Amino acid sequence: GENVEQHPSTLSVQEGDSAVIKCTYSDSASNYFPWYKQELGKGPQLIIDIRSNVGEKKDQRIAVTLNKTAKHFSLHITETQPEDSAVYFCAAPFNQAGTALIFGKGTTLSVSS
Amino acid sequence: DVKVTQSSRYLVKRTGEKVFLECVQDMDHENMFWYRQDPGLGLRLIYFSYDVKMKEKGDIPEGYSVSREKKERFSLILESASTNQTSMYLCASSLRDRGDPYEQYFGPGTRLTVT
Numbered sequence: 001g002e003n004v005e006q007h008p009s010t011l012s013v014q015e016g017d018s019a020v021i022k023c024t025y026s027d028s029a030s031n032y033f034p035w036y037k038q039e040l041g042k043g044p045q046l047i048i049d050i051r052s053n054v055g056e057k058k059d060q061r062i063a064v065t066l067n068k069t070a071k072h073f074s075l076h077i078t079e080t081q082p083e084d085s086a087v088y089f090c091a092a093p094f095n096q097a098g099t100a101l102i103f104g105k106g107t108t109l110s111v112s113s
Numbered sequence: 114d115v116k117v118t119q120s121s122r123y124l125v126k127r128t129g130e131k132v133f134l135e136c137v138q139d140m141d142h143e144n145m146f147w148y149r150q151d152p153g154l155g156l157r158l159i160y161f162s163y164d165v166k167m168k169e170k171g172d173i174p175e176g177y178s179v180s181r182e183k184k185e186r187f188s189l190i191l192e193s194a195s196t197n198q199t200s201m202y203l204c205a206s207s208l209r210d211r212g213d214p215y216e217q218y219f220g221p222g223t224r225l226t227v228t
Contacts, residue, residue, distance in 0.1 A: 001172075009153070032214045043117070043203055043219025044156070089156060098214035099144055099163050100171065105155035 002027040004092050006104025013080050015113045023090035023104050024072040030092045033073045034101070035064060038087040047088075048075070080111045116140070117220035119204050125226045132191040134223050136204030143209035145187035146217065147171075147179065150201040162187055163209055194227045201225075 003026040013019050025033075034049035050057045050064045050073065057064050061080075066073040077084055087106045094100035120135035136145065146161040148171075158171030160179040168179050176198060180188045187206075191198055201224050205217040 006155075034214075034216070036217075041221070043205070043221055044217075045219070046216045049216075093214060094158060094171065095169075099209065100146060100158055100161045100169070101214070101217065102158060102172065103148075103156040105153065 002092050002102050004104045010108045012110045019077045021075045021107045025092045034091050035075050036089045082111050082113050085111045117218050119220040119223045121223050123224050126194050130194050132194045134189040136187045138206040142206035144207045146205040147189045148203045196227050199227045
């Protein structure tokens with residue numbers, strides 16, 4: 001089955017800096033890669049996703065890049081703000097139908113002002 | 114607004130008890146999921162369901178069972194709770210359309226402590 005590795009496990013940046021979180025996956029047939037953000041005391045929430053027919057997707061200060069050859073994808077946050085502090089999870093399809101997801105172990109991002 | 118609710122935020126049970134965790138969603142989603150979240154291990158999929166009375170094993174189904182009798186409700190059952198099942202349990206739901214993956218909406222979680 002699919003396996004997702006996520007790095008780093010913790011990341012500390014100064015406000016205004018950029019942050020990058022990287023994930024690798026094992027199943028070359030996987031075609032959907034979402035990123036979820038979990039704030040303290042809440043459930044995770046989708047912030048951006050990418051499908052395998054594109055290499056990059058942007059939404060304001062966040063972007064995701066996908067390298068299918070190398071089987072890795074990354075989350076980029078620019079101009080970080082204190083409210084970006086949270087746990088971020090990458091994911092890939094758990095099954096061929098894509099019904100379920102398998103998540104990485106998470107990255108705790110701390111943005112200090 | 115999609116809403117996923119879980120029956121309890123905090124639950125304390127004794128070893129050997131049968132435990133029911135309930136999840137309800139109000140957006141007519143076909144898919145529902147149960148995860149457990151532990152520090153350093155991320156979110157691990159226990160079971161999921163793509164229709165009433167249908168269930169599929171996730172990554173870590175051992176020690177758990179599920180029930181989906183109505184579309185909006187998905188229950189996680191610990192037949193005989195053990196201390197290693199102490200964890201945060203998260204429920205989620207999503208649409209299903211020709212198998213394409215859709216956004217999962219999560220509940221706030223139930224922190225279960227087994228003593």
